[in-house]
Amino acid sequence: MGDREQKAGDFDQAEARTAAAGPRAVPSLVDGEHHPVDRRTVKVARIIGFSVVLLISIVPLILFTIGWAVGAVPGPVYLSVLGIWLLLLASSLLIAYRWPAARHRHLRYLVEEDGLCIRRGVFWRTVIWIPITRVQHTDVSQGPVQRRLGLGTLTVHTAGTAGASISLAGLEQGIASRLSHHLRPARATDAN
Amino acid sequence: MPTEVRRLHRWSAPFIAAGTIRVLMLPIIGAVLASGGVLLSRLDLLSVLFVVPACVYAFITQRVYTYRFTEHELVVRDGLLTRNVRHVSYERIHNVALVRNPIHRMLGVATARVETAAGGKPEALLRVISLEAAEELRRYTLGEERTAASTDSAETTGEATPTLQIPDRELVRLGLISNRGFLVVATFLGAASQGQWWDQDWFTEQDWSGIFAGVQARAPGWVGWLFDSQTVVSKVFLGLAVLLLLLVVIRVLSMAWYLVRYRGFTLHQQGEDLRADYGLWPAVSSVIPAHRIQLVTISASLLHRWFRRASIDVETAGSTDSDSGLGAASGTASTRQWLAPIIEIERAHELVRKVLPEVALDGLEWKPIEARAARRIVNRIAIAVTPITLGIAALFTLAPIPVSGWQALWLPPVVLTTAWLAARQWVRRTGYSLSECAIYFRSGWIGRQVTAVRFVNMQTVSMNQSPFDHRKRMASVAVDTAGAGSTGHRIHIPFLDVAVAEGILSRLYEETRRTEFRW
Structure with missing residues (x-):
């Protein structure tokens, strides 16, 4: 429980930072591009x-x-x-x-207005589409090494089985928080 | 309006104790085996170790376990030292399964399992409550409209025609089709090989040749010839007869198993849900929430098709296997359950449509997978066959038998020709279809299966490519659903052209994007 609160605290801080940067300073996540994750990953x-x-x-x-x-x-x-x-x-x-x-070369993510697409895999390749309508909740976590570099892992939870939790590691912490916010079901995004 | 606190039935303690002991059965058997059977003679020790704690636990549980209904939720309190209060919102509850074995029925009680979409363990296990209490539980938890519907149907149950009723002769047929009997035999043999309870000495001490002689003397002449003559023909006959006898025994056991487990299988429409009642032992009455069905599969093995029958099963989100309390407790239960263990092929589609109106299995326009898939399947088999052939060749050459190693070279052409024919049939009969509100996937040649998933029930959709797929410009498309078991047919369309796969993927994403997932 304490752990969760701790995470939430980090998350809020990241949120505050992105808010402080101003809405115009941050380019939209939805840009139709297949982004690689941060190279430092x-x-x-x-x-x-x-x-x-x-x-x-x-x-x-x-x-x-x-x-x-x-x-x-x-x-x-x-x-x-x-x-x-x-x-x-x-x-x-x-x-x-x-x-x-x-x-890293084979990992790309694409943010859509109402979903997220992740393609990954060097030998066995996968393209997975996660619509926001199916997102139950999202996590943003940071390991000790990630924390030093300001990176984070986004985990999207759905009600599915094989895709019950889908992680995207190596996002810049700010992007991870924004993406997590973007992907949360309707009533959470209203706050944005 | 919150109700008063409800307690478990006064006969609960023995049921709880029995349930606990059943869970402890494995450790008990383990302990007895480990002690080399010595523990069996120390019943006092066994009971102190297992039975007494179980009984104490049962009595305490019966005392402290209470539940009550508030306006929106079921509140369950449990625990003596570690107190636990659980609030289960009625909205999230989607199954109240009642399990009753003959003892339950004798005492007029039932074990009720309150299940939600969360899966795994049931949210609440009421062991045991009276039938009136069970009815009350269903009335509260299954919601207002469903209450009205269920009281309605309760009044008209006598007249209402059930959606599906499986007569005994169908169950006999099912026994004939299925291989359940093997399981019964295997269980028996497993038990027999473990315990000392069946006397091996008795078996070896019997005068078997004397018994055979007696049989021969009474039997007609040709039977005697079978046993007497040492010709190959008689031996083959004897072998076949034994095999036939074994098959018959297994089939009879299958039939018996199905008659016990599924006797009187009836499916009732109850509000928007379905209610399945079946079984002599245990008698199961389970609600299948129709709107929480995530996936439906129609299967027909070769034998099914000979009898023009099929079986239908569904996966419901979060609900656990309804007829075994043990499975639910261990959290490994499958979420698949029969909608109909056996049904005429013609009626199967009709039943599916009745349960899931959006799913229409007839008149679908099936799209094939790539025809060149057959070649890839044969290639896979060829890769497997090569080392096997070499191995057999080496064995023939080295072993002191008058067969040359070259004989093994017959294997590849025979296997590969068969594989080629089978693969072509398989590829021809495997395909997918997209309708207005659902995706369908069928596969199989000898045993065939069709699975349908409504778009609202899809979670994530993905496209996968193995290195081989990548080289051949192929891909597979998979649909994830809630409560998918680890086994069973699901939407996983292999051997598609990459462009086709991408098309399907974007269509499916489009469908999930604009529909809400409902529990």
Whole structure:
């Protein structure tokens, strides 16, 4: 509950900032263009990807090093394991570096007066249309890395099953809040 | 006008206890098995561990569980230490299912489950209340107009002709069509292999050859020949006879199962909703809110079609499987339920139209999927067949049998020709149709299914492309609905040309954009 209030607080602040910028200063979201999300989201994904890869790979390295130091693992075996480990690490890091960029390249969103369209997918591609008439509620959330860069994730909830919650990560926080406001069902948009 | 506080029926405690023990059954069985059956002899321990807590819980629940009706909502209070007050608005309630097994009926009570669109667990589980209380519950929760409608229909129930009534001979036919019997046999075998309760020693100690000899002596000559002679023909005959016997047994079990579960299946129109009553054990009376039906599917297997029958099922948002309290408790229940387990093909469309007037399944203009899809299906199978062929070839070569590995090369042409023929049939019979207010998708060759979703019930629409789709300029279109189960036929149109798929997508978006979703 407290968490939700916290989020709402952030959200209100973002809202206030966009309001302070003045309505004319902000271009309309509905511009008929397929926008990419903020480029910095690639950085976020890379930071997270690198941390995960390093965290996972460091454990076997430490174990083997201890084994070698104690004498349980013979030198040649240790060296070959080290080689394989380096190879795996290098390829994982390469993927962690390249994949976010590819994903970013293939992610586009289009805002319509009465809906949102998201296309995404590098190999398996999806185009999904979410009409405002089917939006139940929306969330805007921020992870710790996202917060430092001023990015946010918009999640749209529908009454559906497979598409019960659809997330769009890596939006600039201000845009995420405005989009969330834009997508909320009629009585919420009246306030705008 | 708020009513006074209502309590559960005075016979509630045993039902609550039984329900709890039923949920605990799995851990109990687990504990007994883990102890190697020792626990069975320690009934005192078992009861202290499971039965006593269940009973205490039941008595407390019976005391503290209360509910009352206010103007707009049902207010349920529960809990001794952790108190819980739940407000359920009548508007959100869309099903009040009553479950009654023979014991319920003996005592004139029912378990009532109040369900909303939220899905998963029922919003309130009243275990148990009297029939009058159940009637009151339905009257309050199902709203003013529906109250009027339901009292109306209650007065005229005697004369009103039900929308659908399934006679026993249809259920027998259904048993013949379906494979339920396998499930009964499997359950029995599973139980038999677990427990010690059926005496294997007795089985092995029987003088089986003596019994056979006795049978032979009494049976006519040709039976004796079957058992005596060692020719291949007699063995084949014997095998076939056993198989036939097994099939007959399974079919008979199927019929029995359907007669018990669906005996007297009747569908009544009740206001705007439908009410299905069926079953000897348990006897189920469930309201299917017609306007909360999200999706309707008509299925016909090969056997169905031989009998000129089909089955109709619907998915309602949030409602849980109406005939099992357990499923609802675990929150994994399917939202699919029968509108008609069996119905004449000619009447199926009529029934669907009666329930969902906008959905007209006859006279649809079906549009095909891409004909070149057949080639892709065969390609997929070819990819699967190659390693299998190589594997079999290797097996034949290595195994000490007088069959050459080259024999395995017969496999690909045979499989692929069959696949090609089947795929072409499948592609020819798979298609979609768009009407004024609904989208339809049909698929299947041997077993066929048609699913319809009204535009108002669509949530999000999407177009998907696998890497292969992308290479062949194809795509699939999927429609998401509320309360979709993980299994079952739904709107997912594969193998469309990209341009066609995009056309369908924008049309569907247009339809969802300008219609409101109603619960």
